[in-house]
Amino acid sequence: xxxxxxxxxxxxxxxxxxAAEGSQxxxxxxxxxxxxxxxxxxxxxxxxTKQYRLEAGASFGSLLNESYSKTQSVGAxxxxxxxxxxxxxxxxxxxxxxxxxxxxxxxxxxICIEKECxxxxxxxxxLNRMHQLQAVTAPIYGKINLLxxxxxxxxxxxxxxxxxxxTTQGNKxxxxxxxxQRFYFSKSFSLRVDVTDVYLKESYVSQGKTRxxxxxxxxxxxxxxxxxxxxGQ
Numbered sequence: 001x002x003x004x005x006x007x008x009x010x011x012x013x014x015x016x017x018x019a020a021e022g023s024q025x026x027x028x029x030x031x032x033x034x035x036x037x038x039x040x041x042x043x044x045x046x047x048x049t050k051q052y053r054l055e056a057g058a059s060f061g062s063l064l065n066e067s068y069s070k071t072q073s074v075g076a077x078x079x080x081x082x083x084x085x086x087x088x089x090x091x092x093x094x095x096x097x098x099x100x101x102x103x104x105x106x107x108x109x110x111i112c113i114e115k116e117c118x119x120x121x122x123x124x125x126x127l128n129r130m131h132q133l134q135a136v137t138a139p140i141y142g143k144i145n146l147l148x149x150x151x152x153x154x155x156x157x158x159x160x161x162x163x164x165x166x167t168t169q170g171n172k173x174x175x176x177x178x179x180x181q182r183f184y185f186s187k188s189f190s191l192r193v194d195v196t197d198v199y200l201k202e203s204y205v206s207q208g209k210t211r212x213x214x215x216x217x218x219x220x221x222x223x224x225x226x227x228x229x230x231x232g233q
Contacts, residue, residue, distance in 0.1 A: 048187040050081040050138075053231035055089075057192065059223025063095075065216065068103040068124050072096050073219060085139060089159070091132040093219075125202040126168040127217060132176055132196075134161025153184040157194075165200060174200035174217075188227045195220050 056078050063071040072095070079089030103122070140156040159178040164171060180194035198217040203210055 048184075049084060049231055050087070050227075051084055051231050052229075053081065053227040054229055055079045055081075055225050055227055057223055057225030059192065059194070059221040061194075061219055061221030063127070064218040064220055067100065068122055069097045069100050069126055071098075071127060073221065075221065075223070077223075077225070079136065081136075081138075085137055087136045087138075089134055089136050089161075091130070091134070091163075093130040093132070095127045095129065097126045097128075123204040125200075125215065127165055127198065128168070129166040130163050130174075130198065132161055132163035134159045134176060134178070138182075155182045155184075156180075157182060159194075159196070163198065165198065167200075167202075169203050172200045172202075174198045182225070190225050191222070192225050193220075193222050 057076070059073075059075045059077065061073045061075070063073070073093050074096075075091055075093035077089055077091045079087055081087035136157055136159045138155040138157045142154050142156075144152040144154070146152060157180040159176075159180065161176050163174045163176045165174050176196050176198055178194055178196035180192060182190045182192050184190045196219045198219055200215060200217070201212050202215045203212055205211075
């Protein structure tokens with residue numbers, strides 16, 4: 001009887017040892033999983049602010065939705081953010097327009113009424129110059145870590161304002177909602193891409209009568225901007 005008891009005690013002791021050894025191995029395995037060899041890199045916080053920093057820039061672009069002309073734009077801007085997300089901006093844009101291929105082809109056609117013939121000349125508006133004042137907000141801010149070497153900062157901007165536009169139909173007021181993206185390469189310099197809707201009323205001739213119509217003029221611009229002072233924290 002004592003031999004059976006001794007054998008059972010040894011077996012129980014061995015099982016306890018194996019269980020303890022297994023637990024230790026599982027603990028080591030868990031520790032190895034929970035403690036990686038390489039510490040993950042944390043993207044840094046923003047290292048500059050926009051508040052009370054005077055901004056100046058230049059841009060180039062074009063109108064996207066024209067049928068009878070091709071218009072290029074050259075502009076300059078000045079602005080300031082009063083907080084990190086809200087600011088104001090003034091834009092001056094000069095437009096240069098040339099006839100499109102469709103307009104040149106249309107003018108070669110003639111229409112004759114009672115023995116009087118004349119070439120077709122569509123009625124449309126050309127933009128010449130624009131002075132724009134708008135409010136700007138930057139609600140979305142992001143950062144991109146490029147190979148743990150360069151941190152590229154960006155702002156998504158929304159804007160809305162009014163503009164006085166010199167056109168071939170005289171001076172007109174326009175609403176100018178827009179959206180843009182800014183990419184900051186340093187504390188002062190940034191690349192900007194903006195799309196603005198110059199929404200104004202144009203006149204056109206239909207069936208011998210002059211009518212008015214609200215028209216969207218989609219303007220895309222890209223350019224560089226620079227902060228001219230250190231601003232406030």
